[in-house]
Amino acid sequence: MATITITFDKRASNTTKGNKFMLVLRISHNRKTRYIPFNLHLKENQYDVRTGKIIGILNSVRHTKRTQKIFSDVDLWIDDNEGKIKNWEMDRLKSEIEQRFFNIAPSRTILNHGGKYLSRLRLEQRFSTASSYEDALKSLIKYRRHLKGIADTKIKTLYEIRGDKMLPLDEFKDLDMEISSIDYGFSRDFKAYLSNRYASKNTPAIFLRSLQAIMNDAGKTFEDLRNHKPLSNIKKKSHANAPAPLDMEDIHKIRMLELEPNTPIWDNRNYLLFMFNNMGMNFFDMAILKRFQFEDNRIKYFRKKTHYEGDYFSVLQSDESLKIIKHYLNGQTDNEYLFPIIPENTSLERLHKVNKGKVKIFNEYGARIAALAGIERRITTYTLRDTWTNIGLDMGIDIRKISSGLGHSSVQVTEKHYGKSVTTKILDEINAKITKVQGS
Structure with a gap:
């Protein structure tokens, strides 16, 4: 049960000259504590904890009546609403008390609430998602710059990290905006800006969905924002990227390339073939x-993108993959990386950022490998997944088995992503049967 007391906040940041302390309403709830100031700095002998009386300052009687009334009103409200308050987070309880009894309007801005949402993602160690959502917030701030005629410079980060909190940097506070002021008209114009600014058709949809998630969370936190959903009527449909797979002849060309061993391009050719051999x-x-995930000639792992859904794989390694793996075995401990891609001791928070850089390097070497092999198509980290799928479909393997190998939640997801390939093959088979000359 939530409890309150009137006391002093004796932290150095709230102590003034002459040893005066801030008088505060102390809230305790779910093993957490928060303070709401009465905007009074007093010496310890100017407040009687037993009687609640303030003495020795101007208008002491009026201040006493005010603090005692607020305390009494808050205490009664907590008692009357005990059932629902027990399920609230501490920050929500503090915000409700501030708004109801201290006339403090909460700052429900997109950056403030976005920071709370990102903090939660970081505590859950979902750093990649947090980074993606911050990118969406950056795009909103860039649009605000655009409206104010400010130069569109790169934004490294919007927040300062203090412990487990993410606080908006001062330089962006003038570009922040109340969530309630983001209406349908603003959202529509913002989408138009995104569509014009980014070459990818999917980027606007990704950013808009991320912002909608933050605003939906604000609606669950603040009752007056519950029905504020300006992005709900803005189309956010993703466009399937057309797969650009290689074929088995291309894979053979890559295998036959004469590359100097133990060079970066040789390593990246190994990674390329390993990904292909492991179902893309x-x-x-x-x-x-990690080293412990290679056992009995199998690689065992949870797919990072969908590990929350329990996507576990145990893949028997081909002779080619075993040769690649054994080259990189150098006495690692069980918890060390199998391949020398990510530096050891990289923190979980930095892991996705380091990976981004490694992906860029792989794609650069992929282009060089394609050129050396005489392959006109681009080779990126996605190519091997598309290649494995397309070759499987060409071989007539049931799409349900392909879908399982890809870790898709359903066959429909596979059909959506590889719809053109699947549809073309099905139509070719149907057309061949219909147009086949009888007896030929």
Whole structure:
């Protein structure tokens, strides 16, 4: 149960000259404590904890009546609403008391609440998602710059990290805005700006969905924002990227390339073939493989992108993959990386950022490998996944088995991403049967 007391906040930051302390309403709830100031700095002998009386200052009687009334009103309200308050987070309880009894309007801005949302993601160690959501907030701030005619310079970060909190940097506070002021008209114009600014058709949809998630969370936190959903009527449909797979002849060309051993391009050719041999394994999943995950000639792992859904794989390694793995075995401990891609001791928070850089390097070497092999198509970290899928479909393997190997939640997801390939093959088969000359 939430409890309150009137006391002094004796932290150095709230102590003035002459040893005067801030008088505060102390709230205790769910093993957490918060303070709401009465905007009074007093010496310890100017407040009687037993009687609640303030003495020795101007208008002491009026201040006493005010603090005692607030205390009594808050205490009664907590008692009347005990059932629902027990399920609240501390910050929500503090905000409600500030608004109801101290006339402090909460700052429900997109950056403030966004910071709380990102802090939660970081505590859950979902650093990649937090980074993606911050990118969406950056795009909003850049649009605000655009409206004010401010130069569009790169934003490294919007927040200062203090403990487990993310606080907006002062330089962006003038560009912040109340969530309630983000209406349908603003959202529509913002989408138009995103569509014009980014070459990818998917980027606007990704950013808008991320911002909607933050605003939906604000609606769950603040009752007056519950029905404020300006982005709900803005189309955020993703466009499937057309797969650009290689074929088995291309894979053979890559295998036959004469590359100097133990060079970066040779390493990246190994990574490329390893990903292909492991059902188009995601680059990040390969980069963070630990030594203990290789056992009995199998690689065992949870797919990073969907590990919350329990996507576990145990893949028997081909002779080629075993040769690649054994080259990189150098006495690692069980918890050291299998491949020399991610530096050891990289923190979880930095892991996704380091991976981004490694992906860029892989894609650069992928282009060089394609050129050396005489392959006109681009080779990126996604190419091997598309290649494995397309070759499987060409071989007539049931799409349900392909879908399982890709870690998709359903066949429909596979059909959506590889719809053109699947549809083309099905139509070719149907057309061949219909147009086949009888007896030929």
